[in-house]
Amino acid sequence: MKFSLRSVSQRGGRLATISELGRHGDKTVTTPMCLVFTQAGTIPHLTNDMVQKLGKHAYPVHLPLPLLLESHEILQKYSNGIGDFLALKHHLLYLSVQDSTIRPPEGFNEKSFVSLWGRSGRLNVDVDKFMSVQEAFKPDWYQALCDSDAGKVGSRKRAHKSVERTLAYLDRCLEKHKESEVLRHSCIFGSIEGGSVAEERELSAKETAKRPVAGFVLEGLDTNGPLDSVLPLCENGKKEIIQSILNELPDEKPRILHGPLDPANILAAVELGIDIFDSTYAFLVTERNAALTFCVSPDTESMASNVGKLQDSCNLQRNLYETSLTDKIFKDDFRPLVVGCQCYTCTNHTRAYVHHLVNVGELLGKTLLML
Amino acid sequence: MSAPVNHSALTLKVLAECSVTKARACQLSLPHSVVDTPVFMPVGTQGSLKGITPEQLENSGCQIMLGNTYHLGSNPGAELFDKVGGLHKFMGWKRNLLTDSGGFQMVSLVALSEVTEEGVRFSNPYDAKDMLLTPEKSIEIQNSIGADIIMQLDDVVSSTISGPRVEEAMGRSIRWLDRCIEAHKKTKTQNLFAIIQGGLDSRLRTICLNEMSKRNVPGFAIGGLSGGEDKNDFWKMVTLSTDFLPKHKPRYLMGVGFPVDLVVCSALGCDMFDCVYPTRTARFGTALIPTGKLDLKKKGCAEDFRPIDENCSCSTCRQFTRAYLHTIVTKETVASILLTIHNIQYQVFFCRLTVIDTCGFYLFLGTRGGNINIIIII
Numbered sequence: 001m002k003f004s005l006r007s008v009s010q011r012g013g014r015l016a017t018i019s020e021l022g023r024h025g026d027k028t029v030t031t032p033m034c035l036v037f038t039q040a041g042t043i044p045h046l047t048n049d050m051v052q053k054l055g056k057h058a059y060p061v062h063l064p065l066p067l068l069l070e071s072h073e074i075l076q077k078y079s080n081g082i083g084d085f086l087a088l089k090h091h092l093l094y095l096s097v098q099d100s101t102i103r104p105p106e107g108f109n110e111k112s113f114v115s116l117w118g119r120s121g122r123l124n125v126d127v128d129k130f131m132s133v134q135e136a137f138k139p140d141w142y143q144a145l146c147d148s149d150a151g152k153v154g155s156r157k158r159a160h161k162s163v164e165r166t167l168a169y170l171d172r173c174l175e176k177h178k179e180s181e182v183l184r185h186s187c188i189f190g191s192i193e194g195g196s197v198a199e200e201r202e203l204s205a206k207e208t209a210k211r212p213v214a215g216f217v218l219e220g221l222d223t224n225g226p227l228d229s230v231l232p233l234c235e236n237g238k239k240e241i242i243q244s245i246l247n248e249l250p251d252e253k254p255r256i257l258h259g260p261l262d263p264a265n266i267l268a269a270v271e272l273g274i275d276i277f278d279s280t281y282a283f284l285v286t287e288r289n290a291a292l293t294f295c296v297s298p299d300t301e302s303m304a305s306n307v308g309k310l311q312d313s314c315n316l317q318r319n320l321y322e323t324s325l326t327d328k329i330f331k332d333d334f335r336p337l338v339v340g341c342q343c344y345t346c347t348n349h350t351r352a353y354v355h356h357l358v359n360v361g362e363l364l365g366k367t368l369l370m371l
Numbered sequence: 372m373s374a375p376v377n378h379s380a381l382t383l384k385v386l387a388e389c390s391v392t393k394a395r396a397c398q399l400s401l402p403h404s405v406v407d408t409p410v411f412m413p414v415g416t417q418g419s420l421k422g423i424t425p426e427q428l429e430n431s432g433c434q435i436m437l438g439n440t441y442h443l444g445s446n447p448g449a450e451l452f453d454k455v456g457g458l459h460k461f462m463g464w465k466r467n468l469l470t471d472s473g474g475f476q477m478v479s480l481v482a483l484s485e486v487t488e489e490g491v492r493f494s495n496p497y498d499a500k501d502m503l504l505t506p507e508k509s510i511e512i513q514n515s516i517g518a519d520i521i522m523q524l525d526d527v528v529s530s531t532i533s534g535p536r537v538e539e540a541m542g543r544s545i546r547w548l549d550r551c552i553e554a555h556k557k558t559k560t561q562n563l564f565a566i567i568q569g570g571l572d573s574r575l576r577t578i579c580l581n582e583m584s585k586r587n588v589p590g591f592a593i594g595g596l597s598g599g600e601d602k603n604d605f606w607k608m609v610t611l612s613t614d615f616l617p618k619h620k621p622r623y624l625m626g627v628g629f630p631v632d633l634v635v636c637s638a639l640g641c642d643m644f645d646c647v648y649p650t651r652t653a654r655f656g657t658a659l660i661p662t663g664k665l666d667l668k669k670k671g672c673a674e675d676f677r678p679i680d681e682n683c684s685c686s687t688c689r690q691f692t693r694a695y696l697h698t699i700v701t702k703e704t705v706a707s708i709l710l711t712i713h714n715i716q717y718q719v720f721f722c723r724l725t726v727i728d729t730c731g732f733y734l735f736l737g738t739r740g741g742n743i744n745i746i747i748i749i
Contacts (some may be wrong), residue, residue, distance in 0.1 A: 040698065042705040047712070049427065049686055071698050077674055078694065087690035119702065331447060332454050348426075349464050352455065356418060356447045363422035363704055 001141075001187045001214050003254050012273040013156075019253065021065065021092060022185035023141055029058075031254060031275035032266075035062035035094055037101075041071075044283055045367045048087055053344040053371060058090040062278045063139065064099035066116040069123055072133050081138035095139040097191075099282045100258040102223035109147045111165060122361045127169055129174040134183060141187045142216065143256075145169040147209040148219040153236075154325050159195035162220065166193045170211055187214035189256065192245050195220055201241055201303025205248035214262070215254040218245060218274070223259030227284045230260055233268045246273045260284050262321055263294055286369045289358040290322040291337045292341055325369065330355035345371050376396045380519070381562045381589040383621050393613055393640035399621055402560050403459065404466045406434040408621065408642040411633065411722040412469060413650055417442045418462050420715070421650055422708040425464045431685060431716040432723075435519070436466035437645050440512055441476035449515040457517025468518035469645070471625075472509045475527050486526055486542065506550035514557050520623075522592060525553040525566040530600035537570035540595075544568045545582050552586060564623060566594035568611055571604045580615040590621040593641070597626035604634065613640030630659065633722050638742040649718045653710035656700040659717045665693070667710070672697040685716040 019028040036043055036051070036058055043051050043061075051058045063082065075082060083089035098104060098116070108115035113124040125133075130145040147165040151158025170190050177188050190213035194200030208216060221238055222239040223230055233239050242257075249255065257274045260281040269277070285292055325337075336346035337354065345354070345368040357365030382400040389395065399406040413420055413428075414437045420428055428436065438458055447461075455461045458468055474491060484493035490505035506524040513521040524547050526540040547563050555563050565583045569575035583591065593612045596605055609624060616622055623643035624636050633644055649659060658665045658679045665672070665679060678688040679696070687696075687709040701705040 039453045040703050041695075042699060042703050045422070045704050045708075047705055047708050048690060049429070049687070050424070074674060074694055074698070076677060078692075085692070085695055087695075154601065288450070332451055334455060348424075350461075351449070352451070353418075353463070354459075355462055360442070360446050362415045362417055364419040367422055367424070367706065367708075 003215070003252055005251060008251075011271045013271045014275065015271060016275060017252070022187070024092060024140070027092075029060060029092065032270050033060060033276050034281070035060045035278045037062050038278045039099075041082070041088075042358065043370070044286070045370045049300070050130075050367065050371060058091065060094065061088055063093055063095045063137075065097055065133070066097055066099050066102075066118050067121075068095075068137070069116055069118045069133065072129075072136055073153040075136040076132075081136075082096060083138070086114075093139045093141070095134070095137060095142040096146065096258060096278075097143050098111060098258075100224045100278055101226065101260060101284060101317070103229060106151065107125050109149045109165070114145055114147055114169075119219070127172045127176070130169075131173060131180070133160065134186070135180055139186055139369050141189060141277070143189045143191060143217050144213070146191035146193060146217075146219055148193060150193065150197075150220045153160075153196050155195065156197050156200070159197040159200040160264065162193040162195065163200050163207075166191055166204065166219075167207055170208065170213070173210060174213075180290075189213055189215045189217050191217045191219045192249075193220050195340070196236070198240065198244055201245050202248060204205050205245045209249050213253070215256065215276075216249055217256040217258065218242065219258075221259075223257060223261060223265075225259070227260050227281070230265075233261075233265050239268065239272065242272050242274070246306040246337070268318075283370070285322050286366055288324070289326050289365065289369065290324045291369055292321060293320040293323045293352070295338075325351065325357070325358050325365070326353070343371060345369070379559050381621075383619060385592075385618070389638075392638040393610075394637045395618075395640065395642070397621070397642060399642070401435070401467045401562070403468075403519055404434055406467060407723055409633070409637045409722045410435060410643050411649075411718045412437050412643060413643040413718070414439070414645055414647045416647075417446065418458060421654065421711055422704065423711055423715070425462060427464065427686075427712060428464070428715070431690040431712055432719045433440065433466070433715060435469060436464070437576075438468055438470050438516065438518065439476055440470045440473035440509065440516065441480070443470070443516055444473060444512045449512045452517065457515070457565075459517060467520070468516075469515050469520040470516050470518040472522045473504055473512065474524050475507070486543075488546075490524070506547040507554040510551050510554040510563075512558075514555070514561065517557075518561065518657050520562045520564060520590065522564050523548045523553075523566055525568055525594055527595060528570065530571060530596055530598040530604075532570075533570065537572060538575055541568045541570070541575050541579050545579065548583060548586060548588075551599070552588070562589040564588060564590040564592050566592040566597045567616075568623070569608075570595055571600060571608060571609055573607070576608055576611055577615070582611060584615065584617060588620075590623060591616050592623040594625050594627050596624070597628055597646075606639065609636055609641065610639045618657040630718070630721060633718075637722070644722065649714035653714045654707045656706070656710065658696075658710055659714050659721075667693060667696045667700040667706075669697075678712055680717070681715060683713065685713045687713040 004017050006015045008014045016031045017028050021027055078085055083093050104117055113126040116123050116125055127145055134142055147162045148163045177183050190208040190211055192204045192208055194204045254275040256276040257269050258278050330351040335351055335352040338346055349368055354365055354368050380402055383400045385395050387396045397408045399408050412435050416439045430542045459526055490503050492503050509524040526543040528536055528540045539727055565588045567579050569579045596608055613622055624641040627636055627644045628646045656668045660680050672693040675693040680688055
């Protein structure tokens with residue numbers, strides 16, 4: 001994988017192109033980029049033909065491991081890899097360790113294994129099992145096994161453990177990765193841990209940067225979980241932590257930040273130097289029957305002032321970005337969800353129809369909103 | 372072959388007739404598109420087919436689908452349909468629609484409903500108001516919804532009931548048919564079908580057939596069956612009806628059904644069918660296949676890397692294995708959508724192929740339907 005910077009802003013934000021994507025031939029992607037979130041291998045509420053309507057935006061797919069873990073043995077028998085199994089083999093497939101819409105319970109990771117929560121409960125995953133999964137799944141990119149449980153805020157001891165363990169897992173994953181014929185074309189990402197302790201964060205970043213990873217995932221920043229629990233980046237010194245991490249990381253490798261981040265947070269993260277996000281925010285908004293209706297102007301001047309406004313007011317109400325389709329006001333509103341939007345839903349359907357569908361609990365409502 | 376008969380909003384052209392059974396292949400021309408019969412019509416109760424977009428439905432071969440007047444009349448309501456110009460526009464479906472009268476749902480879903488000569492009185496569960504559904508009101512709502520085929524309000528009784536109530540309902544259905552015909556405002560764009568009642572009593576059915584076929588309606592439905600009655604009684608009433616009904620008008624057998632029933636009732640001369648079975652069973656994880664049913668929840672599917680049906684060309688079978696579907700069935704909404712797509716396409720094509728096969732229907736029973744062993748004594 002090759003990450004080529006095209007431009008870098010004063011504050012650290014970057015535009016880049018990623019090429020040499022292994023089995024995908026000449027295809028390239030540009031960053032900042034959004035991965036399409038999946039649950040148990042499906043994009044929620046969307047069959048593949050509907051996913052294709054997203055065009056090139058549907059290309060990079062995010063597969064969180066927990067709900068897929070139970071398919072490990074089946075995939076071993078299947079032998080064609082998870083892309084083929086899910087009929088997504090033409091997509092760029094990235095396998096993350098945790099599901100970013102969930103905040104896993106604390107205190108269940110041990111030295112030799114990490115806990116993942118599947119449908120039937122907790123599963124303990126050590127490096128051997130983890131790499132066996134990667135070999136069966138054959139993703140394009142994957143996040144190395146990591147311990148993102150940094151304990152209570154400010155707890156130095158636990159934060160240090162998360163850093164130590166994650167580096168140990170990474171080294172063993174890299175060993176196995178190197179020996180693996182099957183993972184020859186796959187890229188491994190290292191995770192930066194350390195909770196809220198600045199020194200641990202720096203240590204994690206410095207050490208991970210020394211390893212031959214394709215890119216970095218910034219973990220444990222409290223950006224995971226349902227929407228209500230994700231705090232803005234400008235609170236609790238998170239921005240500073242991210243800055244300190246990025247200072248230690250090389251410029252020519254991409255950085256991933258997971259979690260349901262709203263537009264203000266995304267813009268703040270991009271400005272700092274994050275390149276890749278996931279679409280869990282869009283998913284969680286859909287789950288509460290709302291449509292994303294915020295407007296970001298393509299005009300650079302007003303864009304800059306928009307960014308300024310968004311960043312300054314981190315206490316933004318949710319309803320500035322989204323509109324609930326359950327509101328009766330839409331009963332006879334025959335305009336598209338967002339006037340001028342070219343998506344399938346907006347070009348084929350009306351607010352009135354989507355309102356009706358969510359009102360009577362029809363699944364198609366969620367499908368149209370998700371798209 | 373009979374010459375096509377022209378009714379202002381419907382044309383039926385009989386393309387082929389089986390020399391052994393009463394099965395026939397027809398082309399039914401309706402305002403929005405042509406329909407090949409025998410046809411299976413999936414049910415999209417509330418203006419959508421459980422997660423399927425109109426485009427996906429078109430791709431699965433569906434030419435006509437159902438909406439339920441009772442549900443749609445409550446949400447979003449007739450007034451909205453008047454504003455938007457009908458259900459076709461509202462949901463973005465370019466092909467045909469059929470709406471029922473609302474009567475059946477009311478009687479089956481609403482705990483306290485009372486039938487009088489005037490109409491059906493009930494307490495609306497959505498807003499607890501007292502409502503009266505008359506033949507006139509039913510037609511009015513159906514006119515607003517704008518379906519290509521609309522149904523008369525009939526007095527429905529369960530097929531397991533006997534006694535004077537059956538005769539009362541049959542007589543009332545005839546009178547209500549006349550009121551519906553009178554109330555129907557859009558004869559050029561919407562076809563009003565009569566519904567033959569009479570329970571399991573051949574005498575009553577015959578009276579009803581006699582009377583209703585005197586009315587100039589574009590098509591007939593056979594109602595009051597498929598409600599848990601004995602199959603032997605069921606077939607008899609179906610064949611009695613098709614014997615009597617005019618050949619040049621379509622016959623719609625309401626609420627049928629399972630693949631076996633589709634084959635048999637096509638043989639008995641029915642052209643149109645509807646049932647919630649394929650869509651409902653999809654949501655419970657069951658796919659329809661030539662040998663019957665496939666429960667994707669069963670452990671046996673976990674390592675089965677074949678598609679649901681190797682001969683099926685639906686988008687689900689072209690992309691996915693049983694093993695994959697097993698991992699998501701009843702857990703992810705996409706599973707329900709994928710199985711619904713398969714089941715609809717399967718049932719629609721199954722129905723069509725029962726007769727369009729050039730060898731004829733009787734040979735169909737020997738080849739594709741070969742695992743079905745039915746002896747019908749009529």
